[in-house]
Amino acid sequence: MAAKRRSKVYSGIGGQAVIEGIMMRNGEKYAVAVRRPDGKIEIDAQTHRTFMEGSFLLKIPFVRGMFVFIDSLILGTRALNFSADIYDQEEGKESGTSGNGALDGLLNSLVLIIAVALAIGLFIVLPTYLASVFEKSIRNASLVSVIEGAIRMIVFILYMFGIGFIKDMRRVYRYHGAEHKCINCIERGKTLNVDNVMKSSRFHRRCGTSFMYISVFISIIIFFFIRIEYIPLRIFIRLLLIPVVLGISYEILRLAGKSENFFVYVLTAPGIWFQHLTTKEPDRQMVEVAINSVEAVFDWKKYLADNFGYDIDENGEIAGVLPGWGDDYTGEYYDEEYDEVYDDEAGEYYEDEYSGDDSYDD
Template identity: 35%
Template sequence: MAENLKLPSYGGQALIEGVLMRGRYAVAAAIRTPQGQIEVVSEPLKGIYLSRLTAIPFLRGLVILWDALDLGMRYLSLSANLQAEKESEKIEGATWAATIFVSLALAVGLFFLFPALVGKGLQSLLGLTGWATNLFEGLIRLFVVIGYIWGIGRIPDIQRVFGYHGAEHKTINAFEASAELTPSSVDRYPLEHPRCGTSFILTLVVLSVVLFSLLGDLPWVGVIASRILLIPILAMLAYEYIRWAADHRNHPLVAWLIRPNLWLQQLTTRPPSPDMLEVSITAFKAMLELENQLALERNPRYQVSAPPSDAAVGAHRSQ
């Protein structure tokens, strides 16, 4: 594998009946349509994704946060609309923007404000110290996150998304091991990966206990404001930890530290079927092909890492 193609440049995300793969210069998604074909959409990364922010520690965590909101939600919308049988069933424009806003508001309310308010309520009832209140808040937040993931994981449609999540992990693990990218080969690799978004969430929750404890005992208004305003700070810290842990995962101490992150991924991944692996591999190959092309345009001495020779399946279009 070429030195300039080593991870952590490559990552992914499960979509509805599809997988999104992201590189340093390019992104590609493969989605299986209701007719059984695999449609591939790829595009070069632009703007903030190529800015100096991506190389600045901590600030690059904000790019990743924006990445989840921009690219992730946009391709999630695309995958959902490809499954719609009627034009009226598609969610676009203002409707999709409202959906995103409501979803984010509910996430902030459920995972940040609700635990904080419950913790503050317990402080009033039991006379807890500020430190104990923040500890209880962190434990409540952890239980809410795990309970939410466990609950949605029982929904059949979400179970399929988790299957594609597992396919994404297996594909990246296989690529890191320089293995052949075929369903039978990729299927031998682990479902877990240390850079997973699930690991990011758990790390963020743990760090929230530490950061919010440093704030001490705050009034109700201060609690609410701090839980919202400090989300970007937590995202930056969590990203740097995840990145560091992934780079040093072979060290015995780091391997022990990331075990909880890998355990939690058992709730957000499912063993993928061969057709799911086919979709994930197709997305990765499409991303890597465009990645090589764009990298060569920027640096003619760039050492290309070519995908396997078998062609991607289905229709393809570039944006």
């Protein structure tokens, strides 16, 4: 009896949208693929070693999250700088880098610190301060904490909506969608080509948007139990708890990528809803850029052979499915244009809005 092909397998790759391109990472390898104005795709493939490489702290659950977050910010900034330089060169503008490695590193660090400080001010300090205004008329500390949590979530939602109105971000969001589609395509056992990627879901559990939402949600729960009357001290304690919030959020997101646990599903579902704001449908050229980025760091053909029973010929090309593996693959793809789901084998359409778990795979 033929073995049934698995419907989903974690690949371990992840990425980030940049200016006119995508960065994909697989372990220590990462690649930034950028579409130049002349239509050519520029690829920068390198090795990235975390600043905490070899540290035992990276192996401790709920502790490693903070360091992984910082490392992601560092790599993300590097990828954004590369894409910005390519874009500026093609537009005839002066490069954003000075050519001095030490100076560029210092400037990047300064930009990163400012960005983190603004985020802390927006999501930590501002809600705490605004909620404190209600303390003069509301004596119930629990109610004030609830108000603070509500303000924090409202600020997050307004932020998500607000950045979507920035013109340049709209194309970044389309590349973000292309990144998710590529990962969903291969994790569902489909060969990596433009047609298959275009049909895949643009939503994904292991996404930075989901991480942001989970972090805000976890902070609301933790801060609810921290009752300190003196406002400056209250803010200071909240700042000290940021590593705790990030650590818990990271473990939840990590679990979401590998588990079908109902509790995890419910907890991460709103993060998928927010991805309606931060991802948009890409065009075929954007998907082509995403595929180039994936192929620079990930052997997807070997992955399909190992996990989905594909046969690889002597030229390294997909030659079919090995004997003993069934062809009854049951993965579903989301057709956003018609808000429907169709089965990729039989082509049968279902008129209900998409509610399957394909949207949660990144």
